[in-house]
Amino acid sequence: MKVLKVGDKAPNFSCLDQNGNLINLSDLIGKKVVIFFYPKANTPGCTAEACNLNDNYNRFTSLGYEIIGVSADNEKSQKKFSDKFGFNYSLLCDENKDLINAYGVWGLKKFMGKEYMGIIRKTFTIDEEGKISQIIDKVKTKEHTSQILD
Helix, strand or coil, rough: CCCCCCCCCCCEEEEEEEECCCCEEEHCCCEEEEEEECCCCCCCHHHHHHHHHHHHHHHHHHHEEEEEEEECHHHHHHHHHHHHHHCEEEEEEECCCCCHHHHHCCCEEEECEEEEECCEEEEECCCCCCCCEEEEEECCCCHHHHHHHC
């Protein structure tokens, strides 16, 4: 699997969101994009991260950013998560992990002494030309907006 780095062209994607809308990265050329990958909808860390970004949504949009969340959850789970917290952005449903693999966020994880494969929490910012401008590997879920914008 290729490891992406700052300056690389962001892998294009077409993926359904929580409302059944097809989201294409190519449609967002000309805008800055934040794509955050999270392990599972409605879990404590993922909720803290998603809510932090949503609480600062107007700050992101005033700076020209679109926000997109991605997990392997199905449309029903993503919709429930989005509706529960009133997210202003799309949550992509990547059940077959095409997007997750393209961005290299599927890997070995450890929790309570056990190892397993899963989504590694990671965020990419993409510039107006479709190139990766920032990669955040160590996401602070409650302070994620600051990590991206400050």
